[in-house]
Amino acid sequence: MPPPAVILSQPQIGENIGAAARAMKNFGLTDLRLVAPRCRWPNERALALASGAGDILAAARVYPDIAAALADIRLVLATTARARDVVREILTPEAAATRLREAESSGVASALLFGGERAGLTNDELSLAEAVITIPTAEFSSLNLGQAVLLIGHEWLKAADTTPASRTRKTIAVPATRQELIDLFEHLERELDAGGFFFPAAKKETMVRNIRAMILRSGLNDQQVRTIRGMIVALVKNKYRGEKA
């Protein structure tokens, strides 16, 4: 099942078509369709802005009207900044992405429909779409065509992306064992004691508890425990040297 087609209706500015192609390629969208472009086509400014996505521009198909561009499509989601009078379900980009992925897994060909830079989609074009997508913004809302394609493409990729929300490279290091930590605690507390750190003596127990909590919270691995013990040795050495001087 190919990814959703991206249909630009009456695009006016070559740069925006190029930016849309570049945005598409970042997120695995490949089928670009232009309806009655208002700029020259092919377009060198589009190619300049596509930056590596020239293949998508080269494969783009041009249609005389929206009906021809949509002929083989079974699910159409239209993007609009202002959801106008047309009675339509309005989706967030994230919900739209889910809808497109569901269509994909049922073998349903889908398309994302974007209007021209100035006027957006006409009501006639909107009437051919199952639902419209609006991108939530702050009060200031000024997204160009390339940015709209970028944000929706991003949500489309994310909807099937398995990247963990949080991960750490270099997983060779494992969390320190409790024994390694206890050895570190005792080493540190012994040297602190020798340095007269625990004063007054009545507070020593609380101070030790706080230091241990601080160390535990930083989630040290075994290598880091060894590094810190080396640091303690180095610091203590310097101190004695200082005292001797």
Next chain:
Amino acid sequence: MPPPAVILSQPQIGENIGAAARAMKNFGLTDLRLVAPRCRWPNERALALASGAGDILAAARVYPDIAAALADIRLVLATTARARDVVREILTPEAAATRLREAESSGVASALLFGGERAGLTNDELSLAEAVITIPTAEFSSLNLGQAVLLIGHEWLKAADTTPASRTRKTIAVPATRQELIDLFEHLERELDAGGFFFPAAKKETMVRNIRAMILRSGLNDQQVRTIRGMIVALVKNKYRGEKA
């Protein structure tokens, strides 16, 4: 609590700073900080690309180095295309947005750190960040500075956005009552029967069941039921007229 600062380290191209400002304003980010910009500053190309976000450029502060720009910040997330050797937690933009919102609600000042166009962030800069953000892409990965700010700003807004995933404007219409639907079914079936539609008669029951299921699935409201009944009346009228002619 102000929204996260956006820190651009050694930006080279005025247009990208302008695009970053425009992206920021769309998603409610306002605090732009530039570290040792490599282009002239203030910059007319930046202003041209900001398109309505000139106030953010005008308020942008310039710092000589990364340490000065980060001085008052307590949580730093760095954006990088390639997570390099630095051992760091790697977050998706969505997970990063959640982290920033958590910081905000605890009164912790935060910042998003973006590297220069060519080389990205240095390892020294990365070493000042709690975690790095990478944006999941397809194999082709080519996002410029403005696009990276746009995608992360979008996730930041979304993390506190209450827009329902799906909604329908014009909620005046309510789903039709069962009585309205039954009246429609019977009206339609009566006229279909008169037109000889249910043939062979043995299949009538199945045909009726399928038509009712089709109508029910479209979730009609009371206004739509009235419209359809009007359509049936009009179609029947035409038919009789045709027969008379």
